[in-house]
Amino acid sequence: MRIAVVTVVMVMCATVAHADVRPQRDFNLQKFAGKWYRVGLAYDSPKFVPYRDKLKASVGIITVLPNGNANLTMWDATPAGCRIKVYQYEKTNVAGQFTYFSTRHNMVKDITVVSTNYTDYALVIKHKVFHREYTQVALYGRSHTVRNSVIQRFRAFALSKGFSSDSILTPPPAENCPPSASGH
Known part of the structure; x- marks a missing residue:
């Protein structure tokens, strides 16, 4: 009984904390489709620090x-090489809000496109509750x-969501990921 009550309270707190995130007004998935580069990331997981x-x-x-759903094909440069997911x-x-099932964590996560002008940038927030709220x-x-x-603007938004300056990154481009031969 105690575990169930704690779980309900944790989910309610996470919902309240996440409730202030609103998607792009009049979000248009067709205009959002296409190629994006993740040029900024704010992430405070202690397991992420070594990477x-x-x-x-x-x-x-x-x-x-x-x-009306969407697929995201993502290429990440890792020490083991270029990985595709x-x-x-x-x-x-709600237009601009999506869910997806994370096979890595065996759970559903929320994705919200907070702001985009469709031609230059997009701010996207991913939210999950997994032992604690993450x-x-x-920034795409x-x-x-x-x-x-x-x-x-990305840095200010991340700071407003409680991220420290140290957890906000703007990584350099990956070389040959995806491989040039892939045509992307």
């Missing part, structure tokens, strides 16, 4: 599915570089 200096900008392609984002009843803020750009004003 901070090794992080490279990732490349992803959002593909809209006929049912496909995430299946399911639409919710949030990740990502249509190219490897974004304007300094966009980076400052």
Whole structure:
């Protein structure tokens, strides 16, 4: 009984903490589709600290599915080489908010597109509750570089969500990931 009450309280607190995150007004998935580079990341997981200096900008392609869901194909440069993952984002009843099932953590996570102009940048927040509440803020750009004003907006948003300056990164581009031969 005690565990159930604690779990309910944790979920309620996480919902309240996440409730202030609103998606892009009039979000348009068709305009959001296409190639994006993850050029900024705010993440405070203690397990992530040893990898901070090794992080490279990732490349992803959002593909809209006929049912209104989307797939994100993401290439990440890792010490073991260039890794590809496909995430299946399911639409919710709120445009700009999605869920996906994380096979790594065996749980559903929330994705919200907080702000985008569709042609240059997007601020995206990923939220989950897993032993404690975790949030990740990502800055995406249509190219490897974004304007300094966009980076400052990303930093201000991450700081407003409780991230320390040390947990906010703007990694360099990855070399040959995805491999040039892939055509992406």
